[in-house]
Amino acid sequence: MTDIGTEPVDEPLADLVSALRAQISPRGDLAPERVLCDQLRVTRHMLRKALKILRDSGDLKETKSGRRAANGAGGTPSAATLNQKRMVQSTNPFEVMEMRLMIEPALARLAALRASPDEIARIVEAASSAPNMTPSEADQAFHRAIAAGARNSLASELNYLLHCVQTDSRLRFTDSDADARTTENRVRERDAAHHAIAEAIAARDPDGAAEAMRSHLAAMQMKLMGRLGLTGLETG
Known part of the structure; x- marks a missing residue:
């Protein structure tokens, strides 16, 4: 129970x-x-x-x-929604990516070890962008499927909160979340990275899953830095 x-x-x-x-x-x-x-x-x-x-x-x-x-999608804002807004106001896309690099490789590792066959099937399916979703929705569906497969409720909640902060409109100038800038080629590249992660999870390869996730997020971080004209982690 x-x-x-x-x-x-x-x-x-x-x-x-x-x-x-x-x-x-x-x-x-x-x-x-x-x-x-x-x-x-x-x-x-x-x-x-x-x-x-x-x-x-x-x-x-x-x-x-x-x-x-x-909760918080309409009506009076909940305490959780207000806390989320405060976090958005005090953070930036670089901090979001740093936290994702800390959390999500570990979630991919856990998913490779713990996910049920049905959860793995959902991860593999979500690796291909669904035609009825925007690019950012498809991306989040994949990463959330992995979080669910990790079977760690606290880590999954933290990851969910992190993605909520990232998708807030005030952070949508990042390269990974700007649907208007997401070309078909970028979707194909992202799906290929997602498939590499999903295949490692399906193969029950925790080290491979963690490394594939780390490489995927590191590439996203580099694209963000390049778009903003930065050559290092000078985020101040």
């Missing part, structure tokens, strides 16, 4: 909650139930139990239109 919020739940349900949390889009919403059931290969009953846990924990709420949205 696993504790989520105040009540223990069985491991399959806990895994589903983690997978759904990783599916919350940068806009703060989830796909329709039918799509989620097909994608996650679960029954509607099981899905609704997991959605209730997310609502009860404050991660998800219903908007007036009935659409599920992440």
